[in-house]
Amino acid sequence: MSGMKRVLSARSVAAAGAGFAFATLSIVADVQVADLMPGNTGWIAVLAAALVCIVASACFGELSAMFPTSAGVRVYIQKAFNEKLAVPLSAAYIFTVVAASGAEAYVFGSVFEILIPSGPSLWFYIFLGFIIVGTINYFGIEITSGVQNLLSLTMFLFLVSISLAAIIKFDIRFDNWYNPLGEGSSLEGFIAAIALAIFLFAGFEWVTALSEETREQSVISRGMIGAILILCIVYALLNFALVSAVPKEVLTGKQVWTDGINYGARPHVVFVKVIFGSYEIIGLIGVGLLSFLASMTSFNAGILTTSRFLYAMSRDKTMPRYLSKLHSEYFTPYAAIITLCAVAVTSSVLMGLLGGFDSFTYAVAGSEVMMYFLAALCVIKLRRKAPTLERPYQVPGNPFSTILMVLFFGLLFVMVYATPEKEARLGLAILIAIVLIMIGHTVLIIPRLRSKRKKKSL
Amino acid sequence: MLSIEEVLKGAKDFREKVNDNKKVRKLLKRWNPVIYFETKDSDIRITLDMSGGQISAVEEGHVGEPDLVVLFPTTENLSDMFYGRLDPTPMYLSGDILVKGHQADVIKLDAITMIIWPEEED
Numbered sequence: 072m073s074g075m076k077r078v079l080s081a082r083s084v085a086a087a088g089a090g091f092a093f094a095t096l097s098i099v100a101d102v103q104v105a106d107l108m109p110g111n112t113g114w115i116a117v118l119a120a121a122l123v124c125i126v127a128s129a130c131f132g133e134l135s136a137m138f139p140t141s142a143g144v145r146v147y148i149q150k151a152f153n154e155k156l157a158v159p160l161s162a163a164y165i166f167t168v169v170a171a172s173g174a175e176a177y178v179f180g181s182v183f184e185i186l187i188p189s190g191p192s193l194w195f196y197i198f199l200g201f202i203i204v205g206t207i208n209y210f211g212i213e214i215t216s217g218v219q220n221l222l223s224l225t226m227f228l229f230l231v232s233i234s235l236a237a238i239i240k241f242d243i244r245f246d247n248w249y250n251p252l253g254e255g256s257s258l259e260g261f262i263a264a265i266a267l268a269i270f271l272f273a274g275f276e277w278v279t280a281l282s283e284e285t286r287e288q289s290v291i292s293r294g295m296i297g298a299i300l301i302l303c304i305v306y307a308l309l310n311f312a313l314v315s316a317v318p319k320e321v322l323t324g325k326q327v328w329t330d331g332i333n334y335g336a337r338p339h340v341v342f343v344k345v346i347f348g349s350y351e352i353i354g355l356i357g358v359g360l361l362s363f364l365a366s367m368t369s370f371n372a373g374i375l376t377t378s379r380f381l382y383a384m385s386r387d388k389t390m391p392r393y394l395s396k397l398h399s400e401y402f403t404p405y406a407a408i409i410t411l412c413a414v415a416v417t418s419s420v421l422m423g424l425l426g427g428f429d430s431f432t433y434a435v436a437g438s439e440v441m442m443y444f445l446a447a448l449c450v451i452k453l454r455r456k457a458p459t460l461e462r463p464y465q466v467p468g469n470p471f472s473t474i475l476m477v478l479f480f481g482l483l484f485v486m487v488y489a490t491p492e493k494e495a496r497l498g499l500a501i502l503i504a505i506v507l508i509m510i511g512h513t514v515l516i517i518p519r520l521r522s523k524r525k526k527k528s529l
Numbered sequence: 530m531l532s533i534e535e536v537l538k539g540a541k542d543f544r545e546k547v548n549d550n551k552k553v554r555k556l557l558k559r560w561n562p563v564i565y566f567e568t569k570d571s572d573i574r575i576t577l578d579m580s581g582g583q584i585s586a587v588e589e590g591h592v593g594e595p596d597l598v599v600l601f602p603t604t605e606n607l608s609d610m611f612y613g614r615l616d617p618t619p620m621y622l623s624g625d626i627l628v629k630g631h632q633a634d635v636i637k638l639d640a641i642t643m644i645i646w647p648e649e650e651d
Contacts, residue, residue: 138624138627139627139629140621140624140627140628141632141635142622142623142624146622146623146624149623149624150623150624211633213633280632281632283627283628283629283630283631283632283635284629284630284631284632379632379636382636383622386618386622386639386643387618387619387622395643397636397640397643399556402556402633402636402637402640403636404636
């Protein structure tokens with residue numbers, strides 16, 4: 072295909088991939104990973120999860136090179152298998168991310184509730200967050216690749232700096248910082264921690280939706296690996312630093328801190344407090360800005376991508392027609408944007424009433440691993456089904472490597488939910504519920520939608 | 530295999546349909562992209578230049594630098610799309626038609642198809 076005026080570079084793709092995954096909820100997930108590991112060895116699980124993601128990125132690289140389309144995973148599954156499998160699984164994946172935005176909003180609100188004790192309640196910040204992101208998306212205000220690069224760089228530098236400062240100030244809390252199978256641990260626990268740590272990279276593969284904006288397909292593959300490496304450095308260091316600076320029981324909310332506050336939904340606030348000591352006000356301003364940037368960029372990326380996905384599904388008659396409404400001036404899929412914001416707000420409200428915000432890290436980690444599993448299966452199936460199709464990039468070592476990936480990702484999916492934590496069971500229940508709803512939608516609703524709608528000829 | 534003349538004739542027919550459509554003209558009055566159409570099975574290349582909500586030029590080959598590049602699997606498909614015999618949306622969504630360009634521009638291109646190939650309820 073011919074070149075274009077505007078194209079994305081690998082650096083911009085990496086910044087976008089990292090931006091999707093830089094969320095405040097990720098810090099909660101980093102703490103959960105640390106809690107599953109002995110001593111100070113959580114960073115090893117983060118590193119291992121990064122390797123898993125790099126392996127998975129090879130599959131996404133091959134598939135996106137064959138089908139460089141913004142419809143991404145849906146097209147891969149449809150080409151390899153069929154639409155009946157593609158629609159519910161890709162939609163379940165998307166809706167899990169949207170529901171997790173509710174958890175992100177909850178954490179975002181919890182941070183500001185603590186930072187401004189005399190300010191409004193948690194709900195104000197939750198609604199404010201969605202109003203800001205909904206408005207940005209409604210009016211089609213774009214975060215340009217230059218701004219996205221700057222945001223990702225700012226978050227990277229802030230998190231790496233405070234992590235290094237904490238390690239220098241507090242040294243290593245535990246003697247065991249190198250043996251993930253040390254005292255009080257097991258191989259199952261280590262694998263479960265790796266599986267949960269996948270959450271920290273959730274969204275790196277969303278950059279395949281940017282395939283249409285790149286000149287060469289290798290840009291997507293390099294961008295994915297760049298995003299994974301950025302996230303790996305940030306979260307491995309942060310994991311090490313969090314555990315060195317603050318007791319795990321306080322980070323996880325099992326114990327309150329000396330100020331009488333439970334920091335379970337906002338571990339980075341107590342972390343910054345102890346690092347900055349008497350200068351904590353500076354640190355807390357920094358943490359407020361960081362939370363705001365992290366939540367807004369991940370919300371924005373989430374709503375932007377999922378609203379276009381929902382719009383495309385509606386155009387394809389797999390979602391109700393009203394979701395394909397475009398704004399007459401800004402050309403944004405406003406009906407899809409409003410609907411998604413409403414789903415995410417409902418998710419936040421349910422979390423506020425019923426609890427369980429930390430279960431969404433398990434739900435998203437499971438849906439991610441499910442997608443890696445499906446991506447590897449798609450590679451195998453398409454190599455057999457369409458052997459002559461042009462493949463600008465190929466997974467090395469196929470079929471042995473891809474068969475191993477299918478087995479490994481299958482095992483990893485089981486291990487996400489193999490921990491005794493109640494959050495894991497609730498996370499599995501959330502994922503199963505969303506998948507079942509989407510299967511029901513595919514079987515019962517889509518045939519009706521399709522029979523109801525037909526095209527006029529010109 | 531269709532000739533370039535036949536495809537160009539279809540492209541000009543498409544231009545008339547778009548330019549005659551008041552809604553397209555109104556909605557896209559501030560969108561001025563250069564769009565390349567290509568096919569996998571031939572060297573046929575068509576450039577559509579849009580300005581002020583109208584297709585101002587239909588030309589053979591590549592002219593100018595494109596904002597959008599649309600790759601059809603066959604020349605037949607491209608011609609059918611120009612004549613309104615083929616709705617490109619399902620083919621795009623299933624990955625058979627490939628588009629290179631900014632996603633906001635892809636949505637605008639889709640808006641044109643939505644206006645000139647409207648849906649009706651039973």
